[in-house]
Amino acid sequence: MKAFKVIDPGAQTTVQDPGRSRYLQFGIPVCGTLDKFSAEIANYLVGNNKQAAVLEMTFMGPKLEVFSQMEVAVTGAEMPIKVNGNEMPAWQTLTLSPGDILQILPVKTGFRGYLAITGGFDVPKIMGSRSTYVGGNFGGLEGRPLKSGDILGRLESSFLGQIRQLPVEDQPTFLTSVPLRAVPGPQDDFFDQGLDVLFNSPFTVSNKADRMGCRLEGSAVELKPDVPQSIISEPILPGAIQVPPDFQPIIVLVEMTVGGYAKPATVIGPDLSLVAQIKSGDTVNFQKISLTEAHRICKDTKDKMARIKSQLTV
Amino acid sequence: MGQIFKKPRMRLMGDSGLLFEYGDVIDLEVNQKVKLVTKALNQEMPLGVSEVMPTYRSILMIYDPIQTNPDVLARHLDNLKNQLEGLKLPPSKTVDIPVCYGEKHGPELPFVAEHTGLSEKEIIKIHSGSEYQIFMIGFTPGFPFLGGMDDRLTTPRLKTPRTLVPAGSVGIANNQTGIYPVDSPGGWQLIGRTPLRLFSPEKKNPFLYAAGDKIRFKPVDQAEFDRLNQIK
Structure with missing residues (x-):
């Protein structure tokens, strides 16, 4: 209708x-x-x-x-x-x-x-x-x-x-400086200093952000000198932080299936709702967490949604 | 030099993705191992796994961390070893792709000729003379990553990618060749175009081929291109 x-x-x-x-x-x-x-x-x-x-x-x-x-x-x-x-x-x-x-x-x-x-x-x-x-x-x-x-x-x-x-x-509040929790990998072993840069310096959201990915600008997230600049094309998921040859990270979103750049870390699923709400000029800070911690947050997020749903739909 | 791994190497992709690598080389043997394991997984999906995706040398598993975890899934994969013995990949089908080479459909055919030192005729003969293995599909719907291009055709990518490559365009990038199934940006040297529709999202089976199949390019002239274009 x-x-x-x-x-x-x-x-x-x-x-x-x-x-x-x-x-x-x-x-x-x-x-x-x-x-x-x-x-x-x-x-x-x-x-x-x-x-x-x-x-x-x-x-x-x-x-x-x-x-x-x-x-x-x-x-x-x-x-x-x-x-x-x-x-x-x-x-x-x-x-x-x-x-x-x-x-x-x-x-x-x-x-x-x-x-x-x-x-x-x-x-x-x-x-x-x-x-x-x-x-x-x-x-x-x-x-x-x-x-x-x-x-x-x-x-x-x-x-x-x-x-x-x-x-x-x-109700969520939307900040212009956003912490994003991320689990190291899949290619964290391709980086040494680059990982410190990723997790310890702020990045600004560029104006190149669409549903494919959110491009960031900031300090160079350099690969180790002895690893290849690109990898054999492999599957990619939303949240993966890929680093192209200009060393400026991109948070992959929902319109990509494969990629050929190394990914030092991946933003956890529950924080992708925050990535959806950042815009050009905002800053993000990546926070390193363990997989165990990430899984605990996934469970908490699911429990919270279940609680909200049951309260709304009584 | 790349190698084939005895035991898959596991990498984490966030809280719900696991990558299993079977080698660090683009190689038919590695790729077939990947496809065999994918087949076994698809026959009986491990608890908590919603999707598996095979690529050149790795398999992605998407899992629900509330139902399972990487240790369990790595063990599952390890236990799969015995099952693989009896498993066979389905016979690969060969798909013929008619291609109208050169002129408006392949604006870079002259450049490829200049770069390779071959005549345009030779390029068409060599390009359409091989069978190409589909190693994986990605980038855009139905975009095949093909193995088996004759090294003589190797040509670097365009310096500046096009913002719009028309669907059906056939191109070369370094030692690879491929087809653009949908209109998309792209940096490959275009040498021809197929009138076939390679991706039909509204159909029950939207794709003409899958990873594991083979592709053969068949040169056609403009008249045949137009005829096939009308049928679609």
């Missing part, structure tokens, strides 16, 4: 779900929402499960005309929300009526916002997912970001008929 007409698409707005799996060996990257925490909460706020497709809105959100009654929720980056010109709260259920104009303004803090809708956005499932793969020109809405005039549909689902709200203490 018709949900929205796109009046203005925003800077880069795409349909995303948790992502594609099982096609890495054919060169199909995982894609999907970058800030998993915010996207998942948005879905719970309108009564969806976490698989439902949402809009990922980068830097500046869209202006949308509402076709039919629905519930929506906006989460993630701090982006002012207006319905017919009136400011509305984020991180809670909002009810919209036919003819309403929903507008998501440019970010104040953070970088990516999420808009969930009753039933989830209705685009074809391709290779098991509704996520847009911009580089591959498929998935989501015709394999591309939204443009003016697009019509977005939603899947049929019942309304909550109540307002859910994420308690303020559970």
Whole structure:
């Protein structure tokens, strides 16, 4: 059923779900929402499960005309929300009526916002997912970001008929200086001084940041003199910090499957939601943690989400 | 010189990725070992593993750290050794890829000729005269990393990569050759183009080939290119 007409698409707005799996060996990257925490909460706020497709809105959100009654929720980056010109709260259920104009303004803090809708956005499932793969020109809405005039549909689902709200203490705050926890490897043995540099100096987010990767600028993360500048191309996962020949690290995101550069460390999964929210000019500090520590954080993160979900959905 | 490892070397990729390396060389024997182990893993995925991905000489396992851990998975791989004996890779299929060489489809064919000292005709003959092993797929959907190009064709990459290489373009970079299945940026020297659609995401089977298959390039003229282009 018709949900929205796109009046203005925003800077880069795409349909995303948790992502594609099982096609890495054919060169199909995982894609999907970058800030998993915010996207998942948005879905719970309108009564969806976490698989439902949402809009990922980068830097500046869209202006949308509402076709039919629905519930929506906006989460993630701090982006002012207006319905017919009136400011509305984020991180809670909002009810919209036919003819309403929903507008998501440019970010104040953070970088990516999420808009969930009753039933989830209705685009074809391709290779098991509704996520847009911009580089591959498929998935989501015709394999591309939204443009003016697009019509977005939603899947049929019942309304909550109540307002859910994420308690303020559970809402993330977005800083301009962000600590990112990382586990050494896969090629930490290719670096000696370079590892110290990586873990002990700040890096600035460059303006070259998209869903493929987030390029950083800072002190040179040099390889040992006796190792090759590139490695035999191998699998790569979101969070991997790869170091190209200019020694400026790149945090790999969700539109890559293989890479040929050495990776001194990998940002842990739970902190990728933070990477999604950093923008040009922000700084990051990598903190070295052990695999055991990383696994403990994964479990804590999962437990926290389970608690939030059960509190929201009572 | 690279070598083949007796026991796979394990590397950590964050909290949920493990890389197992079977050598530090691009080599058919190593690659087939990788594919055999991948097949065994896919037949019975270890508990907590959601996906395995084979490449030239390594296998990536994506695991859920709440259900399993690297020690358990390394042991699982070790125990797999006996099963591998009875396991065979499926017979590889050979896929013919029609290619219209040169002119607008292969703007760098003259450069490759100049660099290699061969005539354009010789380049086409040599390039289409070999069978190429697909070692792995990556970079973009269906992009094959091929082994087996004749050394005489070796040509360095473009100094400045193109921002848009049209889907179907066939190129050379150093001692490798490959095809771009989708429009993408790229720095390979383009020598021709296939009219075939190599990646059809909407189809039940979106790919014409998989890692382990072989590719043969068949020269076609512009008329045949146009005819095949219409069929697709």
